[in-house]
Amino acid sequence: MSSAISSITKANLKKPTSFFGIQLWILLLALIAAIIVLMIFIAICISFICFRRRRRRHRKPYDSRFSLPKPIASKHYLHHNSSSLSLDKRLHSGNLDVSGILMNLDRFLHNNVNGGREDGDLELIVGCSHRSKSVSGQSIKFGLQVIMEATNQLAKENVIGSGDHGIVYLGLLGDNTRVAVKMLVSYSCQTEDFALQMEAIGCARHKKLVQLLGYCTEGAYRISVSEYINNGNLYQWLHQFPGQVSPLTWDTRLSVIQGVAKGLAYLHEDVEPKILHGNLKSSNILLDHQWNPKISDFGLTNLSTAKCTPNLKTPSCMDPKSLSTSDFNESNDIYSFGVLIMEIVSGRTPLDHSLPQGDLVVWFKSEIGNENIDHLVDSKLPEMPPSKELKQIILVSLRCVDPDVNPKLKMGNVIRMLEPRDLLLSNEHDIAREVHEFNHSPQSDPASELGGSP
Numbered sequence: 426m427s428s429a430i431s432s433i434t435k436a437n438l439k440k441p442t443s444f445f446g447i448q449l450w451i452l453l454l455a456l457i458a459a460i461i462v463l464m465i466f467i468a469i470c471i472s473f474i475c476f477r478r479r480r481r482r483h484r485k486p487y488d489s490r491f492s493l494p495k496p497i498a499s500k501h502y503l504h505h506n507s508s509s510l511s512l513d514k515r516l517h518s519g520n521l522d523v524s525g526i527l528m529n530l531d532r533f534l535h536n537n538v539n540g541g542r543e544d545g546d547l548e549l550i551v552g553c554s555h556r557s558k559s560v561s562g563q564s565i566k567f568g569l570q571v572i573m574e575a576t577n578q579l580a581k582e583n584v585i586g587s588g589d590h591g592i593v594y595l596g597l598l599g600d601n602t603r604v605a606v607k608m609l610v611s612y613s614c615q616t617e618d619f620a621l622q623m624e625a626i627g628c629a630r631h632k633k634l635v636q637l638l639g640y641c642t643e644g645a646y647r648i649s650v651s652e653y654i655n656n657g658n659l660y661q662w663l664h665q666f667p668g669q670v671s672p673l674t675w676d677t678r679l680s681v682i683q684g685v686a687k688g689l690a691y692l693h694e695d696v697e698p699k700i701l702h703g704n705l706k707s708s709n710i711l712l713d714h715q716w717n718p719k720i721s722d723f724g725l726t727n728l729s730t731a732k733c734t735p736n737l738k739t740p741s742c743m744d745p746k747s748l749s750t751s752d753f754n755e756s757n758d759i760y761s762f763g764v765l766i767m768e769i770v771s772g773r774t775p776l777d778h779s780l781p782q783g784d785l786v787v788w789f790k791s792e793i794g795n796e797n798i799d800h801l802v803d804s805k806l807p808e809m810p811p812s813k814e815l816k817q818i819i820l821v822s823l824r825c826v827d828p829d830v831n832p833k834l835k836m837g838n839v840i841r842m843l844e845p846r847d848l849l850l851s852n853e854h855d856i857a858r859e860v861h862e863f864n865h866s867p868q869s870d871p872a873s874e875l876g877g878s879p
Contacts, residue, residue, distance in 0.1 A: 565639030565640075565650075566620075566639060566640060566641070566642070567639045567640065567641045567648070567650055568641065568643065569641055569643040569644070569646060569648075571598075571641075572596070572606060572641050572646075572648055572650070575596035575597055575598055575604065575606065576594040576596045576606050579594060579608065580594075583595050583596070585605070586658075588708060588709070588722065589704055589722075590607065590609055590610070590704075590722055590725045591607050591608050591609040591610045592607070592608045592610070593605050593606065593607045593608075594606040594608070595653065596650070596653075603653040603655070604638060604650050604651065604652065604653050605635075605650070605651045605652070605653045605654075606648060606649075606650055607648065607649045607650075607651070608646070608647075608648055609647040609648065609649065609725070616642045619642055619647055620640070620642055622724060623637065623639075623640040623649065625696075625698070625700065625724065626649075626700065626723065626724040627639070627640075628696075629691070629692065629696055629700060629723070629724075631687075631688055631691045631692075631695075632717075632719075633684045633685065633687050633688030633691070633717075633718060633719060633720060634688050634691070634692070634719060634720050634723065635651050635652055635654060635711060635719045635720065635721040636651060636652045637649060637650070637651050638650045638651055638652060651721070654711040654712070654713055654719055654721075655713075655714075656711070656712045656713050656714050657711070657712060658707065658708050658709070658710055658711050658712065658721075659681065659707040659708070659710035659711075659712060659718065659769070660706070660707035660708040660710075661708075662712065663707060663768065663769065663772055663803075664707075664772070664774060666805070668805075669805065670805060670806075670807050671772070671803065671805035671806060671807070673716070673806075674806070674807060674808075675806055675808070675810040675814075677716045678769045678770070679814070679818070680716065680718075681710070681712075681716065681718045681769060682765075682766055682769055682818065682843065683840070683843050684717060684718040685705075685710060685718050685720060685762065685765065686762065686836060686839055686840050686843055687840060688718070688719070688720045689702065689705070689720065689758060689762060689836050690835075690836035690837055690839070690840055692720075692723055692724075693755050693835070693836050694835065694836065694837055699755075700723055700724045701723075701724070701726060701753050701754065701755065701757070701758055702720065702722070702723040702724070702726065702758050702761070703724075703725070703726025703753050703757065703758070704722060704725070704726055704761075705720070705758055705761040705762060705765060706761065706764075706765065706775070707765060707768055707769075709721050709722045709723075710765075726753060755835065755836070756831050756832050756834070758836075759825050759831055759834050759836065759839065760825060760826055760831055762825055762836075762839065763786075763821075763822045763823070763824070763825025763826040763831075764785060764786060764822075764826065766818060766819075766821060766822035766825070767785050767786065767789050767801075767819075767822050768785065770801055770802065770803065770815070770818060770819065770822070771785070771789075771801050771802065771803055772803030772804070772805055772806075773785055773788075773803075786826055789801060789819070789822070789823070790823075793823075798815065798816060798819065801815075801819065817842075818843075821839065821842045821843060824839075824842070825839065
């Protein structure tokens with residue numbers, strides 16, 4: 426019986442079908458193969474979509490293949506005495522977790538005070554009572570001897586940077602905590618004024634800010650001691666990276682912009698009294714190995730109004746209206762933030778002589794007016810950013826530098842404009858139209874806004 430059924434089945438499978446006379450068994454095999462191929466194709470598509478989503482949601486971690494030209498601090502510190510050699514070895518040993526710095530400092534303070542160190546070397550300053558919104562904290566007043574020991578007597582081999590406010594040295598405290606020691610220059614502040622400002626800065630605690638750990642006011646010295654961030658600054662990664670493809674992807678740059686905005690908003694709106702930066706620029710944005718930004722040098726411009734010699738401002742990043750006055754407010758920081766966005770998007774410096782009038786803001790408006798928005802994107806980006814995100818970010822930067830819009834803005838408003846939901850909900854046509862209208866409005870004329878050619 427079974428053999429008869431088998432014979433009938435084989436006979437039926439061998440019968441030609443109406444589909445081009447192909448035998449039934451061949452047609453069935455072809456159908457099964459097609460289904461298998463289709464399932465494999467669907468699985469590949471789903472895997473690819475999930476991979477792209479994960480890639481867009483998560484920033485790229487630090488890749489050891491990317492490295493900047495070695496700064497002075499990366500040289501081996503060769504000295505002739507044994508104590509310096511010991512310090513050199515500790516400086517080049519493994520990195521410490523920055524989150525443990527404050528705990529280490531407390532232990533360092535306790536050990537040195539109980540160990541018989543001379544009075545005045547370290548003094549614990551507790552003073553955040555004047556602040557109503559921020560988390561209270563502590564600053565340490567360092568003695569000059571501690572500073573000198575930590576930096577090999579301020580040796581030039583320990584210099585890791587310099588800027589408008591002074592020279593920065595890499596220092597190593599007694600418990601192997603790495604710190605950035607800044608010798609402030611061009612200041613003639615009274616000790617009390619400097620100490621009060623350092624205490625205010627030290628009480629500012631935010632993950633997007635470089636934490637001030639302490640300061641020194643012995644004699645004419647005005648020194649700050651901060652946490653050490655060892656992956657360079659934004660200026661270096663934007664303008665000094667030697668490779669053809671930047672490790673700063675579009676998602677990373679967006680994250681940096683949003684992080685700086687949050688740190689600036691904290692200083693303006695969550696600290697009492699508020700702290701103004703006064704010199705926001707890419708070299709004052711430090712990056713850790715996960716590309717998280719940390720704002721440095723905030724609050725130092727306030728010293729110029731506290732019986733101090735004013736420091737020189739950087740015209741390329743400052744609101745032109747503020748260059749002739751020391752009356753700084755939140756609007757000046759917001760203007761600088763708008764210029765910073767343009768710098769991050771384009772990979773060009775704010776003062777670039779190859780641009781029209783040598784000014785980044787003028788060039789941005791010119792390219793937008795000529796509908797060349799794609800020309801604004803850094804050529805070192807591995808891929809072009811989404812059009813809608815690019816136009817929205819550019820629009821935010823234009824609002825920050827607009828003389829009519831800027832005075833009405835707060836950093837909280839800017840953060841809301843940068844939120845992902847706003848980027849997604851914005852209509853691309855509306856964004857393009859608003860950018861075009863902004864560029865062609867009389868209020869946004871570059872000459873009138875910037876006071877003519879620089």
